[in-house]
Amino acid sequence: MPAVLLLLSTLAFTPCLFAFQAIDSTDTLHAPPPVLPGAYADPHIAAFGNRFYLYPTTDGTEGWMGTNFTCWSSSDLVSWQNEGVILDLPKDVSYAKARAWAPAIARKNGKYYYYFSADVNIGVAVADKPAGPFKEVLNKPLVAKGSRRGQMIDPMVFVDDDGAAYLYWGQGMCNVVKLNEDMISYDTSAIVSFKPQGYNEGSFVIKRKGVYYLMWSEYDTRDPRYSIAYATSSSPMGPFVKAENPTILKGKGVVKGAGHHSVLRVPGRDEWYIAYHRFIIPGGNGYNRETCISPMRFDSTGHILPVNVFEKVKPVKFKRIIKEPFF
Numbered sequence: 001m002p003a004v005l006l007l008l009s010t011l012a013f014t015p016c017l018f019a020f021q022a023i024d025s026t027d028t029l030h031a032p033p034p035v036l037p038g039a040y041a042d043p044h045i046a047a048f049g050n051r052f053y054l055y056p057t058t059d060g061t062e063g064w065m066g067t068n069f070t071c072w073s074s075s076d077l078v079s080w081q082n083e084g085v086i087l088d089l090p091k092d093v094s095y096a097k098a099r100a101w102a103p104a105i106a107r108k109n110g111k112y113y114y115y116f117s118a119d120v121n122i123g124v125a126v127a128d129k130p131a132g133p134f135k136e137v138l139n140k141p142l143v144a145k146g147s148r149r150g151q152m153i154d155p156m157v158f159v160d161d162d163g164a165a166y167l168y169w170g171q172g173m174c175n176v177v178k179l180n181e182d183m184i185s186y187d188t189s190a191i192v193s194f195k196p197q198g199y200n201e202g203s204f205v206i207k208r209k210g211v212y213y214l215m216w217s218e219y220d221t222r223d224p225r226y227s228i229a230y231a232t233s234s235s236p237m238g239p240f241v242k243a244e245n246p247t248i249l250k251g252k253g254v255v256k257g258a259g260h261h262s263v264l265r266v267p268g269r270d271e272w273y274i275a276y277h278r279f280i281i282p283g284g285n286g287y288n289r290e291t292c293i294s295p296m297r298f299d300s301t302g303h304i305l306p307v308n309v310f311e312k313v314k315p316v317k318f319k320r321i322i323k324e325p326f327f
């Protein structure tokens with residue numbers, strides 16, 4: 001092609017290119033697809049060995065009447081494989097049959113501990129592998145319905161660098177207690193309960209550069225304003241101080257009801273991702289939610305930056321075999 005024609009054709013395409021880029025970063029009508037197919041909420045994300053795992057609530061019924069839990073695994077955070085049902089309340093749990101909500105996973109003593117909400121109790125099951133099979137171990141709730149103010153749901157276990165594990169839970173109130181070495185018992189007199197301003201449910205804790213970040217969901221999960229806020233502390237037991245700009249994840253445009261999250265640090269890197277649910281696009285609501293993942297970043301002073309719910313997660317590779325601390 002003669003040089004002048006080449007220049008003309010390049011110029012002719014340039015505005016299209018700019019227009020495309022502009023739409024890509026500001027378009028709130030077209031959100032990235034969810035990472036799991038179908039109705040899954042309250043995703044707990046984790047990395048074990050050289051794989052990523054998601055443990056969600058099975059959604060899609062009025063009143064959240066799901067009865068079983070699934071596990072999903074991935075090598076890159078983008079393609080997810082269904083590992084099947086890992087706990088089935090009617091079959092595997094004696095004290096609860098439905099309302100299988102908001103699970104959490106933790107690893108310690110070479111075992112995988114799966115904490116789950118079931119008929120507004122919190123239970124615990126144990127496995128040798130991240131995708132199970134899990135066995136309910138107590139034959140009674142770890143936290144019983146009605147034992148404290150608020151709902152006994154939404155467990156999360158944070159294992160600190162020294163191997164100490166802390167259980168967080170609660171709707172209405174945030175509760176925290178250090179778990180015993182066995183991960184399935186604790187001193188009830190040591191429970192600390194508090195309510196950060198705006199707190200509703202879904203607490204999650206991470207530690208970065210010596211700072212403990214407590215995050216939680218605000219508003220009701222059926223409310224399009226459902227969103228995530230955070231506070232920080234120098235101790236896993238608090239007190240936690242709510243951040244100056246606390247909202248780190250909320251809906252915009254077609255994205256509604258974005259919340260009940262968990263956070264993943266890619267092992268060995270200062271690279272973070274947030275897993276959360278939103279109303280299914282199109283046509284979803286607080287009982288029909290889907291699981292998404294977006295990058296999560298910090299500023300140079302350690303504040304969590306607001307997440308762009310329109311940023312698509314790109315494939316993440318483990319660069320090498322990671323030897324993680326194995327408590």
Ligand code: FUB
Pocket residue numbers: 041042057064101102117153154201202221260
């Ligand atoms: O999925 C059922 C309930 O909805 C969860 O336990 C809450 O956190 C809310 O997401």
